[in-house]
Amino acid sequence: MATNFLSTANPFHLASSSQSSVPSNSLPIKFNVKRQLTLCKVVNQQALNSLSVTKRGISISFVTSLVLSLGGKGWFDANAAILEADDDVELLEKVKKDRKKRLEKQGVISSSTKEKGYLQDLVYKLSEVGQAIEKNDLTSVGSVLGRGIDTDWVQKANIALNKLSSSPEEKSEVEMFNSSLASLVSSVAQNDVESSKTAFVSSATAFEKWTSLTGLVGQLKGL
Template sequence: MASNFLSTANPFHLASSSQSSLVTPTYAYNPIKCNLKRQLTPCKVVNQPSLSVTKRDISIGFMTSLVLSLSGKGLFDANAAILEADDDAELLEKVKKDRKKRLEKQGVISSSTKETGYLQDLVYKLSEVGQAIEQNDLTSAGSVLGKGKDADWVQKANIALNKLSSSPEEKSEVDTFNSSLASLVSSVAQNDVESSKIAFVSSASAIEKWTSLTGLVGKLKGI
């Protein structure tokens, strides 16, 4: 330990010790002072880095959170924009397909003058049947209905209905109409006014829905 002190001692102190022994206490006191400095200095060194590191950690943590927050928000916005663009593209494609189908349907309807005439006759016949049933005149209703599905106007109407039906929904309404019409013919034949009214409403509703689905609304009078 003494050699360490000597190796690090100030030259001025060494010169003083060789000239007079009176300054020896001063030399003896200096190592203690140095020792005190060495004891105090590390405390400051240790405390200061600790405080500095803590502030740095806080700063890094804050900046990291901020960066992640901003980058996360940007990523979310980017993903949302991509999804929105995909949805818009999908919607646009659907609109194009629907428009194409409508144009094709309109072309078929425009070229189906004879079939449109069959459907107009169907509407007139159903109107006559409805008026007769409303007046409880099932005899007149029966004369219009004739043989039901075997009647000429019913067969022609089905030719038109089948030709102009393309979607499952349209075809389903055609089936509903034929089923309701059969019930109507049966109820009228049995002179059952209430059942005839119910079957008539079902038949007329099916035709009305069918014309709406196919785009024939406004082209047929009485609908």
């Protein structure tokens, strides 16, 4: 800045020697010295002013950045709080819906006395089959199973299972139970003890999982 100022400054025009009574080799020298001192003073003052402005600008920039930084953090925290509140509302709504479903399910189960009777009979039949398989007595197993899926107690059990199944998980366990039961009937017909045991365990496990999902575990004896 000082260089620009010096390069653009217009020099003073000194009076000629013919217009002054002072010798040409004395006044111009003193005048030039005074002029140079004045110019230096002006230049130094401009430099100091420039430095002051620069420092002020830096200070303002720093304070502004700090304010914006704090303001940004506050904005972020505020938005985070809003999002968290939204999550809480969604969670609360989900809890309410789940509770409503459980109450509705309990109401259906409480009113399904006949279906619970079918399921209780299923528990007894599976217990008989399990005891017979444990003794490798496939003849007794066949007597209990009868015609398999066409047997009266199996059909009634499926009526209850389908009526009281509402969620995809519950319906999946019902399908697993019927599939394993069909495998059990086939294995018994082939007099395959090991396969019969495997199929029985699979069918019994699927039924137990289903009762846990539906909340019937404590309402059926023998589980």
